[in-house]
Amino acid sequence: MGTLRVILGDQLAFDLSALADLDRAQDTVLMMEVLQECSYVRHHKQKIVLVLSAMRHFAHALRERGVAVDYVALDAPGNTGTLSAELQRALARHAPQRVVATEPGEWRVRAAMDTWGALGGTPVEIRPDERYFASRDRFAAWAHGRRSWRMEHFYREMRREHGILMDAGEPAGGQWNYDADNRKRLPARTLVPARRRFAPDATTRELMALVEQRFPDHFGTLEDFGWPVTREDARIALDDFIAHALPRFGDYQDAMAAGAPFLFHSLLAPALNLGLLAPREVCAAAEAAWRAGAAPLNAVEGFVRQVLGWREYVRGVYWTCMPGYAERNALGATRPLPAFYWTGDTDMRCLREAIGSTARYAYAHHIERLMVTGNFALLAGVAPREIERWYLAVYADAYEWVEMPNTLGMAVFADGGQMASKPYAASGAYIDRMSDFCSGCAYDVKQKTGPRACPFNYLYWAFLIRQKDRLSGNPRMAMPYRALAAWPRERQADTLAEADAFLAALPSWT
């Protein structure tokens, strides 16, 4: 046999570097479903079904193209449960001249791959993953020698370098950033478009039964599974987003609404992260909509900023800072994760809504992740690793390379400012401004203290008081610290006591 080409579960792209010089007559593609990848955190049931179903469909599509695929199913006899041991068994089956793979998305898997060369003496070639705009070296070159990294600077270079939303060397419309137009609250009775969802086919249904049987105690439900599992369906999802949601994506990017978890978001991260869609085609489709007059620039620039800017930036941060990044805890947070993150059982409506849609759809949009579940973990001082493992488990799009910097860097400021210039800490007033959650909550967002006061209010001030030594020198935190300076000592002590009493009463999971 010629070459054994390994394709991992989130590498489902026909133009993957590991397939570049494929010889259909001699080569075999190896795909492996292994228990370790399904269970190293308690992944949402939908996430396991999504990845395995997309893998099975991709294997089928490769075979239809005349490619030999050796596919190891999760319940195949003799499946050892790890990628390395399955590769070793495949080496014995095929005796290839060499193994070719594409670099994985996660440090943990890369460390395992680096041992593959020693498995039996077969040469192993690991190629760069070319699906991104910026290679790991490109990001490292950008980051080298900079005192602080800011996404905005990186994003502008990417816009220039890839000619996206550029006219004659200048940003389209004359501005790089239209964020100021993109912070609107959703007016009451706004019609939100119905989103294209995909009914599970026979392959997906078979996996749903398998997952219920093998992973019954994993988080989330399967009833509302509607993710695209093929390239064709992912293209339909992209077209649906561009036609129906993109035009108002910018306006309501930061808005939240009870019972409307998707709003105008793309829902494309699961397909992008699996490889069913390429970031280049997604940005091109959005830009084409603007050039055709079908979507305004604030929406299209806002969307491109997420994909070309944030997505590439967090990948760069991950690979440049790992493995130490995983251990960062700049604010010294140690609290165990409150149990309601897994059960949704809390009187705080904003958290109930965000966690409820997470359980039902394996989805919550960015602002719910950042300003509701993330903000609470930050203010409560939840240990970064505990909240980070939660985010990795519960979302259909969660892979460590993108989830970890978002959690440690953006949500809980555990990296001390490498990713974000200040903590995204907010009181209930922010949630009230950007959502309709507070009107139906057991707590009163206007009250600052007392049994009915919104917990985000006293937790926010208690956080600032506790973190004064670490944060008061940050110029972007000057305003709240000026306000705090006017508080009498007793008021600060009472706020700390109220926050402590609330947190002490929260059951934790562990």
Ligand SMILES: Cc1cc2nc3c(=O)[nH]c(=O)nc-3n(C[C@H](O)[C@H](O)[C@H](O)COP(=O)(O)OP(=O)(O)OC[C@H]3O[C@@H](n4cnc5c(N)ncnc54)[C@H](O)[C@@H]3O)c2cc1C
């Ligand atoms: C604590 C926390 C954890 C997160 N974990 C993940 C994760 O595991 N996987 C993941 O893909 N995203 C993660 N994000 C980023 C973002 O929330 C999701 O990409 C987004 O909500 C996915 O929904 P969507 O496809 O509808 O995105 P949209 O709002 O439609 O955005 C468009 C696309 O831009 C990209 N994008 C947007 N924001 C970011 C960002 N901050 N970082 C990277 N890419 C971004 C995504 O590919 C997304 O599909 C996390 C954010 C936070 C605050």
Ligand code: SF4
């Ligand atoms: S009152 Fe506070 S806890 Fe309740 S929904 Fe509003 S912000 Fe959340």
